[in-house]
Every structure is written in structure tokens, then in C-alpha cells.
Amino acid sequence: MEFDQLRAFRRELHRNPEPAFAEIGTAARIEGAIAGLPVDVLTGKEAHDLSNVVDYPSRETLEKWESAAVLSGVAPDRARYFRDHGTAMVVDVEGVRPGPRWGLRVDIDALPMRESTDPAHFPAAHGFGAINGAMHACGHDAHATIGVGLLHRLADRDFAGSLRVLFQPAEEGVRGAQTMLDAGVADGIDRMLAIHVAGDLPVGTVVGSFTGGMATRKLRIAFDGKASHAAGAPEEGRNALLAASMSALAVMGLPRFSSADTRLNVGTLVAGDGVNIVPSSAVMTCEARATDDEIVDDLVERIRSIVAGCALAQGVDVDLAVMGRSATLTPDDELIDRIVEAAGDESTVSEVIRTRMVAGSDDANLLIRHVQQRGGQGAYIMTGAASPGPHHSETFDVAEESILIGIDVLESLIRR
Ligand SMILES: [Zn+2]
Ligand SMILES: [Zn+2]
Numbered sequence: 001m002e003f004d005q006l007r008a009f010r011r012e013l014h015r016n017p018e019p020a021f022a023e024i025g026t027a028a029r030i031e032g033a034i035a036g037l038p039v040d041v042l043t044g045k046e047a048h049d050l051s052n053v054v055d056y057p058s059r060e061t062l063e064k065w066e067s068a069a070v071l072s073g074v075a076p077d078r079a080r081y082f083r084d085h086g087t088a089m090v091v092d093v094e095g096v097r098p099g100p101r102w103g104l105r106v107d108i109d110a111l112p113m114r115e116s117t118d119p120a121h122f123p124a125a126h127g128f129g130a131i132n133g134a135m136h137a138c139g140h141d142a143h144a145t146i147g148v149g150l151l152h153r154l155a156d157r158d159f160a161g162s163l164r165v166l167f168q169p170a171e172e173g174v175r176g177a178q179t180m181l182d183a184g185v186a187d188g189i190d191r192m193l194a195i196h197v198a199g200d201l202p203v204g205t206v207v208g209s210f211t212g213g214m215a216t217r218k219l220r221i222a223f224d225g226k227a228s229h230a231a232g233a234p235e236e237g238r239n240a241l242l243a244a245s246m247s248a249l250a251v252m253g254l255p256r257f258s259s260a261d262t263r264l265n266v267g268t269l270v271a272g273d274g275v276n277i278v279p280s281s282a283v284m285t286c287e288a289r290a291t292d293d294e295i296v297d298d299l300v301e302r303i304r305s306i307v308a309g310c311a312l313a314q315g316v317d318v319d320l321a322v323m324g325r326s327a328t329l330t331p332d333d334e335l336i337d338r339i340v341e342a343a344g345d346e347s348t349v350s351e352v353i354r355t356r357m358v359a360g361s362d363d364a365n366l367l368i369r370h371v372q373q374r375g376g377q378g379a380y381i382m383t384g385a386a387s388p389g390p391h392h393s394e395t396f397d398v399a400e401e402s403i404l405i406g407i408d409v410l411e412s413l414i415r416r
Pocket of ligand 2: 138140171196
């Protein structure tokens, strides 16, 4: 694929963004873009296991995104397929010589937010602004394009080893990587990579690996009590709202840790049915983060004790579910050396930064950790994309040359 084809593909994804687990048209477009290449494709159950997903989109939601995909030109049978079987895709290409098994995670989901329609915003000015109420405000349209472009480059199979590209749904909310791990698609990979555009770095800058990051757990806690008349029989009620509010305060009152950086947030709390009814239900979401993987688990255990105690105090039932998770990242020096070397040889790369600390939490770290725990290596590459607005803002946009640079660096890394 030439640059103008890559750019057109990215713009089509950008114009039709889809949020977590609803990437129906995106998956179909990726499938179409790699059709005819000498690759093996895994989809559905072979690519991810959705049985443990908390709050998977409803049938109704998926049908809405399916219709939008068909309206935007996706073949109806393929849209139906990805609606019914999930949107992850795993694509393998075998080199002609023996060598390491490479893995590359690219995420494909967009965010549930509106894109700027200001004519100064590049996608709006060039007619590919989002048309459906979601937005690629984190560059995952660019990542999916990098995955597709790299498969085209390596289609001559003139390299040692093999490459497996993991097109992952639901990175936002750190929910998708675990589903792919659960299907076993990271097993057997020797060198696990991920790539992300960096909106705050100039085009031509490449980071060998991001490092650190925070381990995180996203929790959904449901309290189930009993309604009763607030004046006539308040003592017969079991107050779920109170159990949840007491929990919210206690969670935010957990101690800081002396040995690691931690974060806690109670993000939402929805409770009750009416002003004169003892509230019978409450659902709270909260997240814990830490720069240490054991401490984040410790925080979750403490939250578990808090909600159990508050539920007991109010005589209600409680259920705590982990909706999303990620780990910290410790990339491998030897692999970073290879990336830095490959990037340094590219004429389009003007600056190579070896590593960079990032405060966010990305679930590619789970895939990398999985491979490392089995004796493999991992790293997370960044390519500068000079965005006018920050990630997750309505004016985020990637300079499209960053896509080409990402492909160049990955190709040269795998071919050398
Ligand atoms: Zn993001
Ligand atoms: Zn992202």
C-alpha cells in the first residue's frame, strides 16, 4: 500500500469510529484491506473470549452500530458476522526463513465523544470528520492502519520468523487485551510489541519503548437492597444508596502508599428510584491505579472489604466485578536496542528517544507481560504525531506521516 492508500484507509476509519466492542465496521474494513494477502486470519472465538466481559454492549447497541456500518458501505453479511462473533482479529504472516515469532498489538476502538466540526480541525476541513457520534481521539485509526500497512509490506514473506498482528477491540477502559489473552492468542509469541502515536511529540520522533505506566483495575460495584415506603415503613427497607455512599467515602479515604504512587477515583454512582422510596439499588464504578502491580491488587482487596462492610451495615447484598485491568510495563533492554537501531536507520526518523515514562494505563501491557513471563521479550513503541489537541480531546488529530514512519520502523525491525 502506498502512502495515499494508507491515508485513505485511515480516513475511512476516522470517519466511521466505533467504541469498545462495537468495532463492527472497523473489523470488516480491516478484513477487506488484507484480503488476498498470504496470511492466516483468526476471528470470533479463535481471536478472543468474550465470556468474562462485564457490561458487554447490549444486543440493541450492537445492532445500532451494525446498521451504521452497513449504511457507511460495509457488506451486510460481514457486519452481521462481527456483530455476532465479536470484533477482534488475529492475522499471521510466515516468513520464509526460521526466526522469532513477533507479535504486534494494534488497538482499533474509538471514544464515545463528539469530534470538533471547526473548519480549523483537519478532519473536518478535509471531509473525514466522524459522522456517528464517536471519535478516534486517541489515534487508534492510525494504529489499525499501521497493522494493515505492515502486513502488506511483509506479504513478500522475505523475513525470518513470523508476525502475528493482534487487532484489539476495547483498549479504552482496558477491557479488550484480557479477552485476547483468554483465547490464547499471545501464547508462543517471542517478541511482543505494541505501538501508539504520541500526539505531543513531533513527527519523526520515535520512542523505543514507553515504560512504567500504572497498573489499574476498573471496578463496578452493585448494591442490592429492598425498597419500602420512606415514611410508612422505613425500617423495612434496606438502603443500597447509603451502602454505596458510605463505600464511596471510605474508598477515597484509603491510605496512600509509601512505596508506590497510587490513584483512586469513584467515577459514577447511580442509585434510587424516587424521593419517597428507600433506595433498593445502587451501582458505583471506581478505579484504582498504582505504579506497583501488587499494590493495585492490595487496593482492590481493601475496596472489597469496604464494600462488604458497608453492605453488611445496611443489610444489602453487594457484587464487585473487575471490568478492566492493566499492568505496569518493564520493557526489555535488548529489544529496545533493536528498535532504537532500526529507527535510527530510517531516513524519515529525525530523533530517537530510548524510553519515555507515561502516566497512563494501556492493556497492551498485559500482553507484553504474558510473553515476558514465558521467557519472551516486549516493548511498546511510540511514534510522534504532532497533534494540535491532547489525546481524548475533540481537536485531537494525527499527522498522517506518523503512520508511514510507524510502518517503516516495524518493517525494518522485523526484516533485520
Ligand atoms: Zn486513549
Ligand atoms: Zn490510545
